[in-house]
Amino acid sequence: MSDGPRSGMWPAFRRWRARRPFWGGLLLTLGGAEILLTEKASMKVVMHIGMQGLAGYLLPGLMLLCGLLTLFNPAQRLFYSLTGVLLSLGTWITSNLGGFFIGLLLGVTGSCLAFGWLPDQEPRVSRRRKRESAARARTERAEPA
Structure with missing residues (x-):
């Protein structure tokens, strides 16, 4: 019994996620x-600076935009991550x-996660499988002797 069109959604999402700094x-x-x-927030601690709190809404709005742009345009992740950390500290x-x-x-x-993401790095699962297969090959070569 097949799930139909939903059966390929999770692997497709995982491939999409692997090609970008998703968590960052x-x-x-x-x-x-x-x-x-x-x-x-309805607290007296709330601070607003600028023209009626414009900066209080502008910086987090730009943070949100940088995060979305990092997800959908990973080629420019360095610029978006540097801008994002400056905006975060400004808040x-x-x-x-x-x-x-x-x-x-x-x-x-x-x-920081987006800045440190490397697009050429292979996924951890395949690196682990390569190490395991190399170790298995070494033990197989050592046993017949």
Whole structure:
């Protein structure tokens, strides 16, 4: 019994995810979204700087945009990750201490992951299989002697 069109969706998503800094872009996007959501907090601690809090909405909005662009345009990941980390650090001042630290940490972590992602690196599973097959070949060569 086949799932029909859904049977190929998960492998297709895994291939798409493997060709881009997925976790870095996702964390950067989530950090921007979290900071935007904390802008509406009903606390007296909420800080706004600029023309009626424009910077408080602009920086996390740009963080969100950098995260999405990292996901959908991985060739420019270095620019987006550097911009994302600067925007994340800027939210410390402009947006409720960076979304009460959570959004700031998500943004910085995601930007660092996106910056460190290497497109030419083969997936871990295949590297592990190559090591295991090489070890198996060595033991097979050693046994007949």
